[in-house]
Amino acid sequence: MQMKKFAPLQRCVSMACRYSGHLPSPHYDVIVVGGGHAGTEAAAAAARLGAETLLVTQKISTIGALSCNPSLGGVGKGHLVKEVDALDGLCGRAGDWAGIHFSILNRRKGPAVWGPRAQLDRQRYREFIQSELSNIPKLTLLEGAVDELLVTEENAQKPGRHRVTGIRLANQIQPLSASSVVLTTGTFLSGSLFVGRTTSPGGRIGDAPSSSGLSHTLRETLGLKMGRLRTGTPPRILKDSVDFSQAKLHPPDSHPAPFSFLNTQTHCKVEDQLPCFLTYTTPSVEQVVHDSLHLNCHIQEDAKGPRYCPSIESRVLRFPGRSHQVWLEPEGLTSDLVYPQGLSMTMPPDMQLRLIREIPALHRAEIHTPGYGVQYDFVCPTQLSPSLQVKSTRGLFLAGQINGTTGYEEAAAQGLWAGVNAARSALSMPPVALSRTESYIGVLIDDLVSRGVTEPYRMFTSRAEFRTSLRPDNADLRLTLKGFEEVGCVSALRYEQAVKVRDQLQDGLAVLEALSLSAYKWRQKLPNIHMSENKNLVMTGIAVLQYNQVSFEMLASVFPQHLLPYQEYSQRLKIESVYRLHCDEQKREIERIQKEEHMALPQDIDYLSLPASLSQEVREILDRIRPTTLGAASRLQGMTPAAIVHLLSYVKTIGQKEKRKKKSYV
Numbered sequence: 001m002q003m004k005k006f007a008p009l010q011r012c013v014s015m016a017c018r019y020s021g022h023l024p025s026p027h028y029d030v031i032v033v034g035g036g037h038a039g040t041e042a043a044a045a046a047a048r049l050g051a052e053t054l055l056v057t058q059k060i061s062t063i064g065a066l067s068c069n070p071s072l073g074g075v076g077k078g079h080l081v082k083e084v085d086a087l088d089g090l091c092g093r094a095g096d097w098a099g100i101h102f103s104i105l106n107r108r109k110g111p112a113v114w115g116p117r118a119q120l121d122r123q124r125y126r127e128f129i130q131s132e133l134s135n136i137p138k139l140t141l142l143e144g145a146v147d148e149l150l151v152t153e154e155n156a157q158k159p160g161r162h163r164v165t166g167i168r169l170a171n172q173i174q175p176l177s178a179s180s181v182v183l184t185t186g187t188f189l190s191g192s193l194f195v196g197r198t199t200s201p202g203g204r205i206g207d208a209p210s211s212s213g214l215s216h217t218l219r220e221t222l223g224l225k226m227g228r229l230r231t232g233t234p235p236r237i238l239k240d241s242v243d244f245s246q247a248k249l250h251p252p253d254s255h256p257a258p259f260s261f262l263n264t265q266t267h268c269k270v271e272d273q274l275p276c277f278l279t280y281t282t283p284s285v286e287q288v289v290h291d292s293l294h295l296n297c298h299i300q301e302d303a304k305g306p307r308y309c310p311s312i313e314s315r316v317l318r319f320p321g322r323s324h325q326v327w328l329e330p331e332g333l334t335s336d337l338v339y340p341q342g343l344s345m346t347m348p349p350d351m352q353l354r355l356i357r358e359i360p361a362l363h364r365a366e367i368h369t370p371g372y373g374v375q376y377d378f379v380c381p382t383q384l385s386p387s388l389q390v391k392s393t394r395g396l397f398l399a400g401q402i403n404g405t406t407g408y409e410e411a412a413a414q415g416l417w418a419g420v421n422a423a424r425s426a427l428s429m430p431p432v433a434l435s436r437t438e439s440y441i442g443v444l445i446d447d448l449v450s451r452g453v454t455e456p457y458r459m460f461t462s463r464a465e466f467r468t469s470l471r472p473d474n475a476d477l478r479l480t481l482k483g484f485e486e487v488g489c490v491s492a493l494r495y496e497q498a499v500k501v502r503d504q505l506q507d508g509l510a511v512l513e514a515l516s517l518s519a520y521k522w523r524q525k526l527p528n529i530h531m532s533e534n535k536n537l538v539m540t541g542i543a544v545l546q547y548n549q550v551s552f553e554m555l556a557s558v559f560p561q562h563l564l565p566y567q568e569y570s571q572r573l574k575i576e577s578v579y580r581l582h583c584d585e586q587k588r589e590i591e592r593i594q595k596e597e598h599m600a601l602p603q604d605i606d607y608l609s610l611p612a613s614l615s616q617e618v619r620e621i622l623d624r625i626r627p628t629t630l631g632a633a634s635r636l637q638g639m640t641p642a643a644i645v646h647l648l649s650y651v652k653t654i655g656q657k658e659k660r661k662k663k664s665y666v
Contacts, residue, residue, distance in 0.1 A: 027177045028054040029426035030419070031167055033146050034184035035063035037408045038400030038415030040129055041089050042182045045419030047139040048088060049488050051426050054176065055133070056167070058188075058207060060143045064094070064129025066122050066408070067186075067204050068233045070331045070339050073259065075105050075115035076459040077409040079440040082116065082475040084412050085260045086498075087420075087483040088490045090132055091412045092259035097267045098125035100274050100333055102256030111575045112468045112582075113461045116259055118266075119276065121332035145170040146210065149181065149217045154394055162222055164395040170211060179426035182397040182418050183214075184411070187231065187376040189402055190215045194232075194298035194373035196348030205372060215377050222393055225380040229456055230298065231406060232311050232344040232373040235352050236337045238366045239330075247277035247328055247361040261476045261501075262494065268333075277328040277361065281312070284358035285324075288351060289316040298346035298373035306406045306456040307617070311344040311373070312355070326359060337368055346373035378404045381448035387421035387431035388414060388445065397422045403448055406456035413441045414448075420489050432487050436641070437466050438478055451637045462615060465589075465641035468582040473575050477502055501569070508566035508573045512541030515559060525558045526550065545577035589645050596648055597631035605651075613646040622647075 030046040032039050035057030043055040057063055072095040073081045085092030098120045105115035133139060148168040154161045166177035188203030188210040203209045218224045252273040256266045289312065293299065299313045315324050327341035340362070345352055349370040356362045381403040383391055388403075390396045399418035400411035421431045434442035443464045448457065461467050470478070480498035483490035519537040522544055523529070529549050531539075541559075544550055552570035556563040566573060607623040614622075618639060627633040630651070634644045 025052070026174060027166075028052050028140075029178065030054070030180045030182065030422045031056060031176060031178040032182045032184060032419065032422075033057075033167065034186060034188070034400070035060075036065070036067070036184060036186045036400065036411060037091065038184035038186070038411035038418070039182070040064060040133060041084065041091065041412045041415035042184060042397075042399055042419030042422065043139055044090055044133065044136055045087075045416045045489050046180075046182070046423035046426075047136045048491070049420060049423035049427065050138065051180075051423035053139045053423070054142055054178070055139065056142045056144055056146055056169070056176075058143070058145055060130075060141060062126075062207070063133065063141070064126040065204075066120060066125055068231075069341060070120050070122050070329060071117060071341075072099075072120055072408060073115060073117035074409075075113065076440070076461045076463070077407060078105070078114070078116035078259075079461070079470065079472050079475070080409040080413045080444070080459055081259050082261075082472045083439050083441050083479055084409075084416050085262075086475040086479040087416055087487070088480075088494055089412060089416045090129060091408070093262065094125050094128040094132070095120065096258045096260050096263045097128045098122075099256070099266050100268050100272075100330060101252040101276060102266055102268075102273065103250075103253045104257060110468075110578070111473060112471045112579065114472055116257060116472055118256075118259070119274070119329055122335070123332055144172070145208070146214060147172075148211070148213045149183070149396075150175055150177075151217065151221060151393060151396070162393040162396075164393055178395075180395045180397060180422035182399060182415075182422045183402055184398075184400045184415055184418075185210050185214070185376075186401045186411070187374045189377040191374055191376040194346050194375065195370060196295050196346070196351075197297055199297060203374065203376065205369070209376075218377075218379060222390070222396075224383055224390070224392075226377050227380060227404075228375060229378050229401075229404065230373060230375045231306055231309075231456060232298065232346055233371055234340045234343040234345065235349075235356065235367045235371040236331070236369040237328075237340055237356065237362065238368050239336050239338045241362075241364055241366040242328060242338055243361050243363060244277055244328070245361075246363075247279040250276045250278055261480070262497070272333070274330040274333070276330070279326050279328065279359055279361040281324045281326060282358050282360070283321075285312070285355055286316045286320065288355040288358060289313050289347075292347040292351040292355075295351065296347050298375070306458065309344070309406065309458070311346060312342070313345060313347065328361065343371070345371040376401065378402055378453075380404070380452055382450070382452040384449045385431070386433040386445055386449055387425075388418040388449075389421060389425070389431070395422075395425055397425075401456075404453035404457055405444075405448070406458050410444060410457065410459055413444055416489070417441060417445065420487055424488075434479075436464065438470070438482075439475075440464055440470055443470075447640075451639075454637065462642050463640045465645060466583075466586060467642070468579050468586050471575065471579070473572055477505070504566060504569055505572060505576065508563075508569055509542065509576060511562050511566070512545065512555075512573065512577065515541035515555075515562065526554060529554075542577045542580065545574055546581075592648070597629070597634070599630045599648070599651070601627060601629060601633065601647075601651060602654070603628070605654075610650060611646070614643055614650075618643040 029051035030053045032043040032055045046053040099118035101119035147170040150166045151162045154163040164181045166175050168175045191203035191209035193200050193202040201209050329339045331337045397418040399414035436442040436446045476498045484495035519532045607619045621638045
């Protein structure tokens with residue numbers, strides 16, 4: 001299906017009547033607070049379920065804004081985008097419309113950990129999101145600041161249990177009532193901006209923070225445990241001042257892959273896509289960081305920052321003497337700005353200029369907008385249920401950075417699911433949950449509500465124990481049918497397409513399974529492929545497709561009458577064939593863990609020297625806590641089920657070695 005065409009600006013103008021100040025009703029089924037990635041997905045999802053929905057945001061013009069990096073997707077994050085799209089969300093289609101540089105990260109590894117990613121045109125992305133929202137039935141947009149969250153005691157006999165009743169806008173006497181409220185405040189909840197020694201209130205440059213009354217209600221009235229996190233953004237650099245000849249060119253993929261399962265191509269033509277460039281920091285950069293530390297309030301604060309997207313100051317202090325990557329990314333087809341990914345910083349503007357000019361490609365760079373840091377309140381997510389509803393407050397749902405996550409993709413995924421459950425609650429329907437066995441969204445939510453966060457949470461493929469079956473390519477098969485039949489957030493059009501794809505893939509796999517020949521005959525038909533010499537071995541088409549050198553097109557050329565009807569799904573059939581055995585094996589591994597939960601862990605393990613299959617973060621957690629059993633290790637904050645699989649295998653391996661040693665002495 002080709003991408004539909006529309007006139008974003010024209011539709012955005014038509015939206016004016018939606019926020020003219022006149023509200024058709026003082027009551028809504030769902031009110032969503034915030035117009036970022038979490039808020040837009042929540043509002044759209046709630047409306048798709050049939051709930052009368054109001055989206056309240058400080059500025060209509062910034063709905064869909066890319067506050068930090070001009071990109072979408074990546075390793076782990078791309079999985080979330082594909083899953084949001086499979087559930088009929090917005091960000092995947094918006095990425096296809098606004099993308100100006102498409103690439104698949106991790107290509108050298110298996111398709112299960114491929115990372116679909118795109119650089120985006122900021123203006124086009126914002127236009128698409130605003131256009132889509134303006135055409136969703138039952139969705140009203142309102143510009144305003146939320147001053148207060150209205151709650152009541154749900155049961156006077158059981159104090160401490162509350163129910164949300166609506167919101168109150170700043171400078172408005174009459175409240176807006178709602179059955180459900182979704183808070184997606186991003187970095188705006190008691191947000192503060194930092195540049196050098198200067199601190200000012202705000203959640204984003206040019207935008208005020210949310211009302212202190214909102215944070216007070218969460219902390220004092222509802223008694224929620226809250227914390228403080230920090231993040232930052234790099235300076236924006238004038239493109240004409242960059243010496244690209246001293247950076248390494250990284251062109252986009254020659255065959256751009258869309259995010260959305262509804263699209264067969266991206267909007268931007270291959271020849272119109274823009275390249276990215278890679279450069280590196282120098283030892284002089286490290287010196288500038290040290291020279292500016294006494295001028296940098298943000299880096300000295302106790303609030304935790306993102307571990308996997310840290311500021312250049314944090315990277316230099318944690319890894320002294322290293323050279324760090326800096327990606328020079330375009331901000332749009334017509335933009336004159338460059339985004340230096342990897343150079344988030346909060347030092348004074350004059351020191352920022354001095355630092356970036358120590359990088360060869362930026363030796364004459366000019367800063368358009370300085371980088372800055374943000375600190376904001378978040379709610380400890382263990383106080384939420386898997387539906388993302390606050391356990392102690394009926395009808396109140398939280399999504400995005402308010403739950404301690406970082407990134408557009410994590411916010412969008414939570415927003416969609418919170419919007420779904422807020423609508424179901426308002427419409428007197430039972431909540432729905434996604435298991436970590438069926439989706440990365442399920443992994444994300446389960447990690448948040450069961451383990452909590454100590455630093456901004458970012459999605460990685462290593463967090464998913466079933467990642468060979470939770471691939472980007474099959475998100476529609478995993479979620480679209482459920483989204484239509486059980487959840488109610490998927491359109492009939494998308495459902496019908498997913499059913500067609502499912503049936504075609506099942507038929508294609510059945511045909512491949514039926515193509516059963518001896519290894520000798522397969523070698524005759526595919527003489528250039530090295531196969532087993534066992535003449536008695538019988539192999540199906542699925543088994544043959546598991547060879548790296550064999551493509552579906554090769555088999556189709558040998559069996560055209562059988563396989564050509566499925567040529568459209570060639571890559572998906574190849575991937576399904578490759579992973580069939582892996583998926584079965586992985587499920588057995590998880591079952592093995594459940595049986596081995598009480599297995600004792602040796603107390604003399606040198607966790608810091610464990611194999612690279614366990615991340616540095618996991619090794620540090622194990623070394624610090626030193627759990628006594630595998631079950632205790634699995635419940636540690638920050639541990640992933642995938643890490644437990646590797647730990648189990650390692651402990652069993654060393655146990656077998658010890659047994660062999662004892663036998664040799666005997």
